[in-house]
Amino acid sequence: MILIHINNVPQSLTEPTSIAAVVLAQDIALDSVAIVLNAEVVPRNRWQSILCQHEDKLELFSAVAGG
Numbered sequence: 016m017i018l019i020h021i022n023n024v025p026q027s028l029t030e031p032t033s034i035a036a037v038v039l040a041q042d043i044a045l046d047s048v049a050i051v052l053n054a055e056v057v058p059r060n061r062w063q064s065i066l067c068q069h070e071d072k073l074e075l076f077s078a079v080a081g082g
Contacts, residue, residue, distance in 0.1 A: 019071045028067060035062040038075065050077045
């Protein structure tokens with residue numbers, strides 16, 4: 016079992032899963048967020064290749080227009 020935290024909410028994974036797959040499983044469109052993994056911004060072109068590890072902390076940010 017792999018325990019990760021998405022915006023400080025614990026989530027369990029049954030197997031190593033890419034960041035992209037984790038975000039999609041949350042019903043979030045990949046083009047609508049930026050991702051920070053363990054306090055480092057992750058470039059979008061690496062989301063498919065980085066697998067979540069036990070105790071990883073993912074923070075998802077979405078841009079909001081307004082002013």
